[in-house]
Amino acid sequence: xxSLIKLIKKTYRMVKPRERKVVMKNVASLSxxxxxxxxxxxxxxxxxxxxxGPEKFGLIAFAQAFVQYFMILTDYGFxxxxxxxxxxxxxxxxxxxxxxxxxxxxxxxxxxxxLLIMGTLVYFIPKFRNDxxxxxxxxxxxxxxxxxxxxxxxxxxxxxxxxxxxxxGGIILALSIFLFVKGPQDFLMVPLINSCVFLITGILxxxxxxxxxxxxFKFPGYNNIRKQLKxxxxxxxxxxxxNAYTTTRVFTxxxxxxxxxxxxxxxxxxxxxxxxxxxLASFSQAIFPRLSKIFHKNKLxxxxxxxxVQQITINISLIFLPLIFIFAPFIxxxxxxxxxxxxxxxxxxxxxxxxxxxxxxxxxQFLLVCGKTHIYSRIHVIMAMIGLxxxxxxxxxxxYAGAAMATIVIEAGIFSITYFTVRKLTF
Numbered sequence: 164x165x166s167l168i169k170l171i172k173k174t175y176r177m178v179k180p181r182e183r184k185v186v187m188k189n190v191a192s193l194s195x196x197x198x199x200x201x202x203x204x205x206x207x208x209x210x211x212x213x214x215x216g217p218e219k220f221g222l223i224a225f226a227q228a229f230v231q232y233f234m235i236l237t238d239y240g241f242x243x244x245x246x247x248x249x250x251x252x253x254x255x256x257x258x259x260x261x262x263x264x265x266x267x268x269x270x271x272x273x274x275x276x277x278l279l280i281m282g283t284l285v286y287f288i289p290k291f292r293n294d295x296x297x298x299x300x301x302x303x304x305x306x307x308x309x310x311x312x313x314x315x316x317x318x319x320x321x322x323x324x325x326x327x328x329x330x331x332g333g334i335i336l337a338l339s340i341f342l343f344v345k346g347p348q349d350f351l352m353v354p355l356i357n358s359c360v361f362l363i364t365g366i367l368x369x370x371x372x373x374x375x376x377x378x379x380f381k382f383p384g385y386n387n388i389r390k391q392l393k394x395x396x397x398x399x400x401x402x403x404x405x406n407a408y409t410t411t412r413v414f415t416x417x418x419x420x421x422x423x424x425x426x427x428x429x430x431x432x433x434x435x436x437x438x439x440x441x442x443l444a445s446f447s448q449a450i451f452p453r454l455s456k457i458f459h460k461n462k463l464x465x466x467x468x469x470x471x472v473q474q475i476t477i478n479i480s481l482i483f484l485p486l487i488f489i490f491a492p493f494i495x496x497x498x499x500x501x502x503x504x505x506x507x508x509x510x511x512x513x514x515x516x517x518x519x520x521x522x523x524x525x526x527x528q529f530l531l532v533c534g535k536t537h538i539y540s541r542i543h544v545i546m547a548m549i550g551l552x553x554x555x556x557x558x559x560x561x562x563y564a565g566a567a568m569a570t571i572v573i574e575a576g577i578f579s580i581t582y583f584t585v586r587k588l589t590f
Contacts, residue, residue, distance in 0.1 A: 203333045207340055209498050211353065212430055219350040221426030222294060225417035226301040226354060228429075229291075231410045233277035233302070237270050237309045240398025241391070242317075243451075243531050248394070249318025250452040251459070256377070263315060263372065265383040265391045274309040278302065290418075300351060303358025310365030312372050320452055324371050332364040397536035404543035408550035408573045412566040415558045424505065428563040431509035434498055438487055439517045450525070454532050465532065466588070473525040480521040488514045505563055512567035519574035527581045533588065542580050546573055 212220055245266045252258040285291040285298050316324045339356040343349060372378050413432060417425040450472065458465035487494070488511055495506045530539040550573040557565030 203337050207337055208430065208433060209500060211340065211344065212426075212498065213500050214344055215347050215350045215353070217426035217430075218422045219347055219426075221417065221422035221424070221429060222297060223301075223350065223353050224413055224429030225422070225425055226294070226297045227304075227357075228410050228413040228417065229298060230281070230301045230305055231406065233274075233281060233305045234308050235399075235402055235406050235410075236277050237273045237305060238402065239269065239273065239392070240395025240400075240402065241266050241270070241314045242402075243398045243536075244395040245314040245391070246318045246452060247455055247531075249315055250320070250455055253319050259376075260379050260381065261383065261387060262391075263312075263378050264380050265387040266314070267312075267380070268383055269388055269391055270309045274306060277305055296351060297354055300354040300358060303355075304361040307358065307361025307363070307365035311361070311368045313368075315372055315376075316368075317452055319376070324368070328364045328367055328371075331367075332360045335363065336360045397540040398531070401536075401540040401543040404540070404547035407547035408554060408569070411551060412554055412558075412570060415554050416563055416566050419555070419558050420562055424563050427503060427505040428509050428566060430499060431495075431506045431513060431567075434494060434506075434510055435513035435517060438484070438514070439520060451528060451532065454529075458532050462533070466529070469525050469529045469532070473522070476524060477522045480518050484514055484518050484521075509563055509567045512564065513570060516567070516570040516574040519571070519578040523574075523578040523581050526585050527577070529585060530581070535588075538584060542577060542584065545580070546577050549573070549576065 215223075245262065248262050249259060252262065281298065281302055285295050291298055311328070313325055316322055336356060339360075340353065343352045343356065373380075413425065413429050416428045454465055454468065457468065491507050491510045491514070492502065495503055495510060499506055527539065527542075530536070530542075550569065553572060554566055554569040557569045559565070561568065
């Protein structure tokens with residue numbers, strides 16, 4: 164613990180006071196958001212799991228995994244490419260307006276394309292057609308996510324807006340779930356409420372961009388649209404590859420088992436995601452635009468900061484993840500209201516994979532900071548080619564546990580490849 168504190172102090176001194184202030188302010192805003200989103204699932208998950216039951220919970224989780232693919236399509240690679248562009252030109256208003264207009268135009272086109280694809284799949288595939296209304300109601304989340312300009316707020320380093328809107332949305336979601344979902348017969352209210360919340364926060368996000376940042380929308384020309392598509396392509400391929408072995412886990416369990424087992428596995432993933440994202444995600448989002456600017460001025464300094472931040476993350480993971488592993492049965496009892504061995508086993512396996520994710524988070528992000536998007540993309544595409552068949556094979560052989568075991572292998576592989584790749588970088 165003493166060495167960890169010492170490492171944090173050294174890293175803190177490496178960053179200029181003004182840069183420290185900006186990063187820590189954004190970390191604080193996003194950490195408040197993460198804390199709220201950390202607490203809300205702890206409240207909502209147990210309620211939903213008990214009220215609608217594992218079967219309906221599994222069906223909704225399967226539908227959410229399905230529409231997640233369309234979120235990936237509409238996000239494209241803008242979470243990185245557009246964030247970076249906005250961070251570098253944010254003092255030039257005309258360029259900001261041009262970038263915003265181009266990105267939003269592409270996202271809206273992709274949203275309509277997604278709607279057509281989903282409608283076709285739901286109509287022609289019996290598994291989807293039997294519960295078509297669940298998928299239609301879930302799709303509203305895609306539209307809301309398309310409108311929500313997270314990439315813009317990250318690029319301008321105004322993460323407070325992300326936090327405020329998501330906190331408002333989280334509170335509305337929780338209250339609505341408790342008010343309108345009273346039994347298994349109300350399960351359709353869950354995707355409906357979720358979609359409405361996404362739409363509300365998306366519309367409010369657009370309002371803030373136009374009202375408080377003075378951004379004006381102008382229809383972009385073909386060249387501007389092509390530029391954005393080209394800039395985000397490598398990241399998009401990477402995100403598709405990443406989701407080939409993340410979102411696909413729940414989707415695969417849903418295809419190869421039944422809704423009840425999918426419910427057990429998906430609740431374990433939701434619990435694991437809480438520990439994976441809090442507070443790592445907030446710090447990662449806050450540091451990316453600032454580290455990009457530091458790298459632009461001093462490559463070696465940015466590299467050293469990344470190394471130290473990554474080591475801090477590893478040390479923290481070594482302290483807390485074993486405790487979560489040990490107390491997994493207690494956590495499951497609190498969330499699910501009983502002893503569910505399927506959930507406990509899945510959670511413990513997923514905790515092992517979280518260590519590899521935490522131990523690699525800033526190292527893999529640094530490939531994006533230094534513009535090595537092609538390497539970033541290649542790593543995830545390779546692991547997707549290995550991981551996707553592995554998920555299907557192990558899930559087919561070992562049911563829900565197979566999906567979790569595949570996750571460990573995949574994340575360990577990504578960690579190993581990224582570690583040796585980053586070590587070879589020279590500045």
